[in-house]
Amino acid sequence: MIKIAIVDDNSFLIKAAQEKLSFFEDFSLKFSADNGFDLVEKLEKNHNVDLILMDIEMPKMNGIDATCFVKQKYPQIKIIMLTVFDNDENIFNAIKAGADGYLLKEVNPKELHQGILDTMNGGATMTPSIAMKTLKLFRNPIDFAVVANCEDIKLTTREIEVLEQLSKGLKYNLIADNLFLSVGTIRKHIENIYTKLQVHNKLEAIQKAKNNNLI
């Protein structure tokens, strides 16, 4: 029994999706949400869900941001984008956000059913037109470089040096050894790095630093 949630601001389309799903007995619709924010709230109460069918254009919190959030906090939950728009930007962002599939709303019940099964089975599902756009994006590495980077985080030379060593998986004592410093100093640097990046452990620091091209 696959536990499903639907997120869409259009109640008509939620109904349509419900009907499509109702044909199949191996699905159980746990709940639906109006928008990303609503979804997050409901998940915080109960995240016992296997898969989410997610619209993109929504008020309060859109489907891309919601996907980011869910995949960050509940990576085990599968997400299939289910939308009327198939422009490059949406597809690109959805994939980057971690979506497991991208279907157009016109999809027929049988294909939706199969897509959900494939996804639960560890695969990905895409309508053919989306798949083609994906391949094209893949062949055109231009877009990969474009990274929106609002924040202005500044680390000192030493801090970057430490962070680089940290990202190699070195332990504090080895980093200290490499840089001819005391372990205490390394720890203090890392403490300051965490404060500046607003994170609380190695992994987050490294990920955030990479996203902001600091290392």
Place this chain on the structure above:
Amino acid sequence: MIKIAIVDDNSFLIKAAQEKLSFFEDFSLKFSADNGFDLVEKLEKNHNVDLILMDIEMPKMNGIDATCFVKQKYPQIKIIMLTVFDNDENIFNAIKAGADGYLLKEVNPKELHQGILDTMNGGATMTPSIAMKTLKLFRNPIDFAVVANCEDIKLTTREIEVLEQLSKGLKYNLIADNLFLSVGTIRKHIENIYTKLQVHNKLEAIQKAKNNNLI
């Protein structure tokens, strides 16, 4: 009536494909070829073909190079890779070479039929597992350069699931919560993962797993 050619060095598999196609009346098999070189020769005599089902591993000229050649000289001809291997390198190269789809040979007649129709319609077709690998390659631009993978590391489904959550920076208790397990079990899984990957901490595990496209 869609005109199809099959390229495969295994005559048995050509026969299998022929049979799969014979179920459908909108296909006509124009010819088959033993290898890429053979295909090129035959196309030079007569390139009145809509779509090619292409094996990868072949003597004389492999499927990747053949795809490159065909797409260069006859861009209107659609090409679907049809192979037993689904390793990253093949998928990556096939896409770069310009393939319009990538199916595993296990594919059933109906799916093959639909895939061909989708492709002729300007879309792309992929088996779900391939689609997932494509998305992962897409998200991990590191792999574009590397793609050298000698070792054969095998993690269980559960282990990969845990590793994925670990890579998001989640702590053990949150992972346990997400997967409805005890913290002890998570720790044991991580212990086993470390042993298999021959590493001794999170970061190394995640890096090694990414390099081997396990996550």
Place this chain on the structure above:
DNA sequence: CACAAAATACGGCATTTGTCGTATTTTTTA
């Protein structure tokens, strides 16, 4: 069915890490 593999769970212990202090020295810059 029988066997092997995988998943689940718990306890203990040493080490590492994250967070909070405080404090001195060096470098940068206004």
Place this chain on the structure above:
DNA sequence: TAAAAAATACGACAAATGCCGTATTTTGTG
């Protein structure tokens, strides 16, 4: 030159992590 920023260093404590056992239940495969 005076003030600010950066780099250095140490101590203490709680939490998280890595590593070693063992053991039962579930799942998958021949």
